[in-house]
Amino acid sequence: MAPRPVELSTSLIVAGVVMIPVATVLWYGGGPARLTPADWSALWFTIWQALLSAALSVTLATPIARALSRRAFLGRATLITLMGAPFILPVIVAILGLLAVFGGNGIVNRLFTPLGLPRLDIYGYHGVILAHVFFNLPLAVRMILQGWLALPAERFRLAASLGKPVWRVLEAPMLWRVLPGAFAVIFIICIGSFAVALTLGGGPKATTVELAIYQAFRFDFDLGKAATLAIVQLCLGLSAGFAALKLTHQTGFGTGLDRQVQRWDGQATHAKILDVLWILVGTLFLVTPLLAIASAGFTGLVYLPAEVWLAAIRSLSMALATTLLTIGLSWSLLHRGGEVASLLGISVSGLVLGTGMFLLFQPIVRPAAIALPVTVMINALMALPFVLRILAPAARDARQDFGHLADMLSLSGFAQFRIVYLPRLRRPLGFAAGLTAALSMGDLGVIALFSDGQNATLPLQVYRLMNSYQIETARAAALLLLMLSLGLFWLCDKGGRMRVAS
Amino acid sequence: MKTALPFVAGLMIATHAIAETPVLTVYAPDYFASEWGPGPGIEQSFEAQCGCDLEYRTGELLPRLLLEGKNTEADIAIGLNSDVSKKARESGLFAPHGQDQSALTLPLDWNDDTFLPFNYGHTAFIYDNTKITTPPSSFEDLIAAPDDLRLVIQDPRSSISGLALVLWVQNIYGDQAEQVWRQLAPKIVTVTKGWSESYGMFTDGEADMVLSYTTSPAYHIIAEEDLTKSAAIFDEGHYFMVETAAKLAGTDQSDLADQFLAFVLSEKFQMMIPTSNWSFPSALEEAKWPEGFQNLPLPETVLFYSEDEAAALRDTAIEAWRRALSN
Numbered sequence: 001m002a003p004r005p006v007e008l009s010t011s012l013i014v015a016g017v018v019m020i021p022v023a024t025v026l027w028y029g030g031g032p033a034r035l036t037p038a039d040w041s042a043l044w045f046t047i048w049q050a051l052l053s054a055a056l057s058v059t060l061a062t063p064i065a066r067a068l069s070r071r072a073f074l075g076r077a078t079l080i081t082l083m084g085a086p087f088i089l090p091v092i093v094a095i096l097g098l099l100a101v102f103g104g105n106g107i108v109n110r111l112f113t114p115l116g117l118p119r120l121d122i123y124g125y126h127g128v129i130l131a132h133v134f135f136n137l138p139l140a141v142r143m144i145l146q147g148w149l150a151l152p153a154e155r156f157r158l159a160a161s162l163g164k165p166v167w168r169v170l171e172a173p174m175l176w177r178v179l180p181g182a183f184a185v186i187f188i189i190c191i192g193s194f195a196v197a198l199t200l201g202g203g204p205k206a207t208t209v210e211l212a213i214y215q216a217f218r219f220d221f222d223l224g225k226a227a228t229l230a231i232v233q234l235c236l237g238l239s240a241g242f243a244a245l246k247l248t249h250q251t252g253f254g255t256g257l258d259r260q261v262q263r264w265d266g267q268a269t270h271a272k273i274l275d276v277l278w279i280l281v282g283t284l285f286l287v288t289p290l291l292a293i294a295s296a297g298f299t300g301l302v303y304l305p306a307e308v309w310l311a312a313i314r315s316l317s318m319a320l321a322t323t324l325l326t327i328g329l330s331w332s333l334l335h336r337g338g339e340v341a342s343l344l345g346i347s348v349s350g351l352v353l354g355t356g357m358f359l360l361f362q363p364i365v366r367p368a369a370i371a372l373p374v375t376v377m378i379n380a381l382m383a384l385p386f387v388l389r390i391l392a393p394a395a396r397d398a399r400q401d402f403g404h405l406a407d408m409l410s411l412s413g414f415a416q417f418r419i420v421y422l423p424r425l426r427r428p429l430g431f432a433a434g435l436t437a438a439l440s441m442g443d444l445g446v447i448a449l450f451s452d453g454q455n456a457t458l459p460l461q462v463y464r465l466m467n468s469y470q471i472e473t474a475r476a477a478a479l480l481l482l483m484l485s486l487g488l489f490w491l492c493d494k495g496g497r498m499r500v501a502s
Numbered sequence: 503m504k505t506a507l508p509f510v511a512g513l514m515i516a517t518h519a520i521a522e523t524p525v526l527t528v529y530a531p532d533y534f535a536s537e538w539g540p541g542p543g544i545e546q547s548f549e550a551q552c553g554c555d556l557e558y559r560t561g562e563l564l565p566r567l568l569l570e571g572k573n574t575e576a577d578i579a580i581g582l583n584s585d586v587s588k589k590a591r592e593s594g595l596f597a598p599h600g601q602d603q604s605a606l607t608l609p610l611d612w613n614d615d616t617f618l619p620f621n622y623g624h625t626a627f628i629y630d631n632t633k634i635t636t637p638p639s640s641f642e643d644l645i646a647a648p649d650d651l652r653l654v655i656q657d658p659r660s661s662i663s664g665l666a667l668v669l670w671v672q673n674i675y676g677d678q679a680e681q682v683w684r685q686l687a688p689k690i691v692t693v694t695k696g697w698s699e700s701y702g703m704f705t706d707g708e709a710d711m712v713l714s715y716t717t718s719p720a721y722h723i724i725a726e727e728d729l730t731k732s733a734a735i736f737d738e739g740h741y742f743m744v745e746t747a748a749k750l751a752g753t754d755q756s757d758l759a760d761q762f763l764a765f766v767l768s769e770k771f772q773m774m775i776p777t778s779n780w781s782f783p784s785a786l787e788e789a790k791w792p793e794g795f796q797n798l799p800l801p802e803t804v805l806f807y808s809e810d811e812a813a814a815l816r817d818t819a820i821e822a823w824r825r826a827l828s829n
Contacts (some may be wrong), residue, residue: 038824096702098641104652105707123692177517195695198657203693203827207659211695216661219816221568221589305539358569366575369558450561456536468538469721469780471705 002044010332011289011341017381018344022230026331028359029223032231040209043232049125049197049206050236051188053132054183060133061140061182062175064282067275068141069148079283080145081490083138085290088438090459091195092466093293093478098122098131098200100292103199123202131200136186138286142435143185143389146428147178150394176247176479181389184244188237188346188385209233211350223355230352237347241340293479300476308461308477312484315441315458318372319488322379322440323433328388329380330432339388345381353378358450371450375457379440386439391425398424430496433455434489441485458484524554526758529567529574531581532560540778548765549773554758564590567750571595572778577753578762580620583662584744585816587617587668597751599763605766605785609804610742617746619784620766621775623715624740624801625666626733627653634710637734641674641682644736649688654700654709657693658820663743664693665820667713669812670741672819673805679819683826690827716740716798721780724794732799739803744784 026032035043045336055323068076101107102122109120122130151170159166194210209229216225333342357374358367398421408417440456456464460479465474526548528535535541535558545556559566563581567574567590574595582590590596598615604775606612608622627644629637638644644651656664668679675682691709694700704712709732722728749759765771769790772783776795788796808817 038821041828092699094700095699096706099703099706099708103703103706103708195699198660199692199694199699201692203687203690204657204659204824205828207824211657217565218562219586219659219665221565232771305537329812355565355569358566362570362573460532461536463698464533464536465538466702467533469537469725470538470719471702474702 001098002431006332007335007338010329010338011335014329014333014338014381014384015341017113017377018234018348018353021353021360021492022234022348024356024359025223026227026231029225031224031229032228033222033225035232038207039209039212039229042209042212042285045206046191046208046210047236049128049132049208050187050193053129053136053190054187056129057133057136057140057186057300058144058179058183060282061137061144062179063274064137065144065148066171067278068145071272071275071279073279079279080142081486081493082287082290083142084488085482085489086135086433087139088441088489089293089482090462090478093462093475093482094135094197094289095131095199095389096296096475097289097293098134100296101289102127102130107292123200125201125206127200127202128193128197128206128416131196132186132190132266134289135196136189137282139386139435140182140186141282142431143182144178146174146431147174147393149427150174150397157386161372165484178393180244180247181392184240184343185346185385185389187240188343191233191236192346192349210349213351217351217355226349226352226355230311230349233349234344234347237343238340241343241347245336245339288484293475293482296476297475297482300472301479304473304476304480307456308465308473308480310457311456311458311461312480314455315481316484316488318376318379318457319437319440319485321376321382323437323492325376326380326383326387326436327429327433330384330391333384333388334392339385339392342381342384342388343416346385350378350382353381354450363499368454371455374450376440380436383436383439386435390428390432390435394425394428395421427496432494434492437488438485441481441488505725513693524755524758526552526554526556526755526762527559527575528556528578528580528762529559529563530579531563531578534558534562534581534779540774543774543778544771547760547770551765552758552761554755556762558618566777567595568593571575574750574752575757576750577755578747578749580745580747580766582617582667582746582748584617584746584809585665585807585812586809587746588813590748591616591809595750595752596748597753599747599749600760601763601767607783607785607787608744609800610806611743614746617748618763618766619744619746620771621784622742622744623717623781624742624804625663625670626714626716626735626740626801627711628704628714628718628731628733629711630730631732632730635738637732639735640737641671644689644734645682645685647689651689651711652691652709653686653689653711653713654691654703655693655713656697656700658823660695661697663697663713663715665680665816666741666743669807670805670816670818672815672822673741673807674738680822680826683823684829687827693827714741715781716800717776717781717795720776720792720794720798722808723793723797724777735799735801737802739805740801742806745781763768 068080089097099106099122102120104119104121112118112120151174155170156166161167192210194208194214197206197208198211209232213226213229216222244406271366309348333339361367361370458477462477465477530541533539537638541558545558548556559576563579564586567576567579572595599618601618603613606619608619612619640646655667658664658668672679673681694703697714700712701714703709716733719731719733722731747763749763753759767785769786772786773790775781775783778791781792782795
């Protein structure tokens with residue numbers, strides 16, 4: 001996409017922005033620390049819950065994505081937009097939403113008990129997995145759906161005319177290309193989990209590495225330990241990233257003519273029923289907690305104080321800035337090295353990254369003065385891997401299919417982008433931009449050290465309200481956050497799908 | 503656009519005026535300085551008397567101070583808890599407060615030349631008195647309660663109230679603490695990262711009792727006129743939690759900082775604490791507390807570890823908790 005030297009230097013900058021602060025914290029903390037038995041058991045739990053959560057998320061997401069890709073129904077677009085929601089909720093809101101459905105006093109138990117069914121106890125390892133699937137299943141569905149929608153119409157036509165099974169010749173190879181990346185990203189997200197794993201896990205047996213980092217930082221002020229654990233986390237994330245890249249094979253099916261996809265397969269009744277079931281189950285699982293959040297916050301919405309609205313405006317403008325920066329950066333990172341470098345951004349502990357940046361910046365500039373730019377930068381770092389996962393397969397196909405032609409025609413730079421890539425990447429670009437915007441609305445930020453208390457974002461106001469017993473107002477503010485994030489997501493996504501029938 | 507110029511000019515004049523006013527920089531926890539905490543009220547009344555500008559910086563209080571070290575811009579740190587103050591004291595960043603502590607009305611003797619208490623409370627389990635009519639009146643009771651009594655607590659590794667809880671159990675049971683945690687484990691529905699998650703779960707009916715403070719019912723009584731929340735008072739006594747203010751040794755506003763610490767002990771400041779911080783004021787006789795606070799049931803015995811004891815026992819107490827609850 002971008003010229004080679006630009007690609008290389010952008011990757012190096014992204015890697016440096018993550019590695020240098022972590023190294024600074026390590027150096028400041030007096031070098032690496034020994035891990036205790038408790039740390040090792042936390043590490044073990046972190047790895048296996050993340051593996052299981054990621055595996056389950058992509059496994060369940062595959063039939064849902066397929067059903068969404070080949071069925072047209074009323075509300076399909078809305079459903080796809082809602083898929084962005086769980087992922088961006090502030091943790092505390094998501095936990096309360098999940099508990100309203102699956103908790104001891106939740107909807108499921110209120111339905112089960114009169115029927116004489118056993119009580120559902122959500123707390124335990126299964127609770128952790130359930131919560132992580134709730135957060136990540138929609139993301140997986142969207143990433144996989146993208147893969148389905150990118151299959152050219154000609155291939156389906158060819159498969160139909162040759163009487164070949166679509167699954168074996170088209171879908172399985174496509175999944176083989178998309179799934180490892182989706183798995184890796186979700187695995188890394190689950191590694192960084194902390195409050196969700198602890199709360200739904202029912203106690204200290206569900207301790208993750210991130211909690212140990214928080215403890216080392218906040219109570220022990222043992223920066224060496226915090227940095228050591230952060231490096232362990234980074235290594236886990238990177239291994240997942242490398243493994244995914246290794247497994248991701250190129251396709252090479254020949255070019256299509258970019259026409260609207262028409263499907264001949266999946267018209268049998270049992271296939272239709274199965275698809276409907278998958279969509280129903282997925283929708284119920286994802287939407288019910290959201291409805292619980294919405295109904296809890298609805299009445300308070302009109303009474304929201306001005307401070308919350310101001311924070312909302314601040315969060316919106318930061319989300320827009322983050323989106324521009326992320327999409328801009330992603331353009332020069334659409335290659336293997338770039339993808340690995342970007343994975344550093346979500347693998348790293350936000351707390352350690354923030355501490356390192358604080359140590360680096362503090363001698364030069366007043367931390368509070370750069371709180372907002374630093375937040376935008378860190379949000380962009382966190383969003384990059386998602387954006388690249390979404391853009392990379394489509395960009396790779398476009399380059400493979402039309403790159404030679406473009407070169408022959410001596411299309412270069414902006415012309416190449418406009419004529420070759422933009423039309424083919426419009427849909428993933430819209431989705432990526434929407435996800436970034438929504439993600440940076442919901443992100444609490446790792447800038448606890450930088451903030452001066454004057455520029456609180458909307459998620460921070462939600463926490464502040466909760467901490468001041470203002471639970472009703474907190475719920476309304478959380479609903480506002482949810483609506484704004486979804487709104488942004490919908491706008492970008494819609495922009496991407498314009499003129500492309502879906 | 504017509505109004506923009508005078509507005510900008512006014513802003514510049516305002517900035518100019520502020521530049522000549524001395525600034526007292528106060529580092530505080532996030533909840534403290536938020537619009538819904540005690541911070542804004544305190545700022546307003548102190549600014550009215552000091553002819554200065556009080557500015558809060560919020561976030562992780564102690565880690566931030568330790569990272570900044572001698573370069574810190576802080577003149578005052580407010581909101582340090584005694585269970586973690588040893589680290590703060592050993593940093594050498596703080597100066598003696600120089601205040602007369604005889605005005606303190608804490609339920610125990612307090613003599614600390616650096617950290618000046620401004621509020622206190624006790625750990626306690628809060629319950630809904632319409633659902634639990636005979637609450638446990640001791641840890642023994644709590645242990646003996648049927649296992650379907652659902653408790654939610656905070657993690658001592660990430661939350662200051664969670665830490666106070668394990669120190670509470672450690673104080674009463676010593677070496678037997680792990681045993682007690684094992685007996686409590688079946689009732690503990692879950693452990694949360696911070697206080698707000700727990701309290702949200704309790705108000706949602708997800709738990710019957712939540713680890714919070716003796717003062718929590720006051721919020722419901724005063725702000726919501728809701729009388730259904732009570733603290734279970736235990737015979738063994740309750741762990742004492744105190745928050746303090748301190749002056750930074752490197753302050754460039756030493757006089758203002760002293761003035762602020764004197765203000766902390768003043769009636770004006772103390773009167774604001776109960777209904778904005780939802781805790782007991784540190785230097786105000788009970789007769790002057792808001793009614794809702796005067797009527798709160800208080801523990802007869804107050805348990806407390808000095809910061810040295812707390813620092814020495816912390817790892818043991820957390821480990822006992824972790825081992826017992828990890829099975």
